[in-house]
Amino acid sequence: MSKKLYPLIEREVRIAWNGGNLWMPIIFFISIAILYPFAVGPDAKILAITGGGVLWIAALLAALLPMERLILPDRENGFLDQLTVRGYSDEWIALAKIIGHWCAFGPPLVIASIFAAILIGQGDDKIGLIIMGLLIGTPALAGLGVTISALTAGLNGAAAIGGLLLLPLAIPILIFGAATTSPDPGSALQLLAAASLAMTVISPFAAGAALRALRE
Amino acid sequence: MVTDLGKIEKTCLLGFMGQGQSYKTSIMMNNLACMRSNRLIYQNISQKIVGGEILWVKGRNGSGKSTLIRQMSNLLPTLSGSLEISGDIALTDEKLVLDSNLPLEKALRYWADMDHSSLTKLDDAMQMFDLILLSNIPVRYLSTGQRKRANLARVFASEAKIYLLDEPYNGLDQDNIAALDRAMEKHVKQSGLIVIASHIKPQITIDHILDIDQRPAKSTMQQSDLVGIGR
Numbered sequence: 258m259s260k261k262l263y264p265l266i267e268r269e270v271r272i273a274w275n276g277g278n279l280w281m282p283i284i285f286f287i288s289i290a291i292l293y294p295f296a297v298g299p300d301a302k303i304l305a306i307t308g309g310g311v312l313w314i315a316a317l318l319a320a321l322l323p324m325e326r327l328i329l330p331d332r333e334n335g336f337l338d339q340l341t342v343r344g345y346s347d348e349w350i351a352l353a354k355i356i357g358h359w360c361a362f363g364p365p366l367v368i369a370s371i372f373a374a375i376l377i378g379q380g381d382d383k384i385g386l387i388i389m390g391l392l393i394g395t396p397a398l399a400g401l402g403v404t405i406s407a408l409t410a411g412l413n414g415a416a417a418i419g420g421l422l423l424l425p426l427a428i429p430i431l432i433f434g435a436a437t438t439s440p441d442p443g444s445a446l447q448l449l450a451a452a453s454l455a456m457t458v459i460s461p462f463a464a465g466a467a468l469r470a471l472r473e
Numbered sequence: 474m475v476t477d478l479g480k481i482e483k484t485c486l487l488g489f490m491g492q493g494q495s496y497k498t499s500i501m502m503n504n505l506a507c508m509r510s511n512r513l514i515y516q517n518i519s520q521k522i523v524g525g526e527i528l529w530v531k532g533r534n535g536s537g538k539s540t541l542i543r544q545m546s547n548l549l550p551t552l553s554g555s556l557e558i559s560g561d562i563a564l565t566d567e568k569l570v571l572d573s574n575l576p577l578e579k580a581l582r583y584w585a586d587m588d589h590s591s592l593t594k595l596d597d598a599m600q601m602f603d604l605i606l607l608s609n610i611p612v613r614y615l616s617t618g619q620r621k622r623a624n625l626a627r628v629f630a631s632e633a634k635i636y637l638l639d640e641p642y643n644g645l646d647q648d649n650i651a652a653l654d655r656a657m658e659k660h661v662k663q664s665g666l667i668v669i670a671s672h673i674k675p676q677i678t679i680d681h682i683l684d685i686d687q688r689p690a691k692s693t694m695q696q697s698d699l700v701g702i703g704r
Binding site: 335338339 | 509550561563568572574583584586588
């Protein structure tokens with residue numbers, strides 16, 4: 258029997274909204290877009306060429322911020338235990354977590370990317386590509402975030418270890434995502450979709466296994 | 474004529490099923506053992522409890538009461554022996570499951586909705602534990618005793634037949650201990666099953682006592698016997 262996912266997803270978004278997990282990554286993302294032209298100078302040509310890649314790096318780093326609060330609080334207040342008692346499987350819990358985390362992370366980031374792209378001087382066609390790329394790439398980032406959050410919950414220095422784990426695993430997303438905004442994208446968008454799909458599909462099982470290990 | 478017969482058959486079947494279900498609520502433990510991080514917590518636990526009965530799991534601090542409750546809740550794997558549970562479970566332990574930013578009533582309603590409990594049952598539970606006046610106060614502002622009562626109300630609002638209560642008396646004053654006892658009696662009357670893990674003796678009528686400290690055959694099985702099974 259499939260258990261209800263909706264209450265879990267709704268709770269995830271509510272907690273992100275109340276706890277700052279929703280705004281922090283967005284403010285971080287926008288601030289990089291504001292700071293970048295100060296650092297490299299206002300040359301529109303350079304900004305237009307390099308801006309897409311910078312936005313993808315910003316998105317990746319923004320995905321790190323909420324990671325610490327994704328699993329640990331629910332483990333400590335017994336929420337995860339209560340779901341298990343009610344017959345939720347660990348994979349199902351992980352899936353709800355990933356969808357909930359994406360809802361609180363993906364769409365706000367995509368909306369913020371419009372402003373960020375304008376700040377960095379991207380043309381209209383590039384903005385469309387960045388939006389599309391982030392829509393495709395953020396589910397994988399959400400899946401990785403929840404998985405690593407479950408793996409590192411309760412460890413000393415979980416945030417640092419989580420960052421070290423996430424960044425290398427997210428490299429395919431970064432490479433293909435940034436490549437979509439380059440002058441000669443080739444089939445970067447398709448490769449981004451393939452990489453994202455694979456990670457998104459695997460992550461509920463990986464995160465589920467991590468949740469199971471966490472309970473022992 | 475045919476439809477009438479069908480109806481009769483259906484009601485009989487439903488009646489039978491209803492009876493069957495209420496009778497079926499049970500926990501059966503047979504030679505249950507638990508080992509955590511290579512340490513044997515307990516072994517040879519055998520006990521049968523059915524709906525309408527209360528089991529008191531007795532033992533000192535650190536004797537494994539909470540572990541047994543967690544094992545019954547399906548949160549820990551069964552190392553050896555068997556554990557059969559029929560019926561839905563509601564669990565409360567030292568963890569406050571309620572969302573700390575929500576007002577108490579909303580936090581409780583979240584779980585009532587998850588369990589498809591009726592709102593009247595939630596209201597009753599809040600009344601029983603004297604929480605009505607706290608309905609609009611965010612959970613993070615509640616005192617220790619109030620949190621404990623809120624957690625108990627969450628369990629007693631549940632439609633589950635099996636209530637697993639880990640140290641339910643901790644942090645409660647005399648009036649609230651009496652309230653908890655009344656609530657438990659009511660649940661048992663409705664053929665519910667309750668397991669209380671507590672280091673102090675409950676004041677209500679107990680049907681079974683399981684003393685974890687004095688497992689009769691503690692020495693028959695050495696830890697080394699179990700290490701192989703654990704892997």
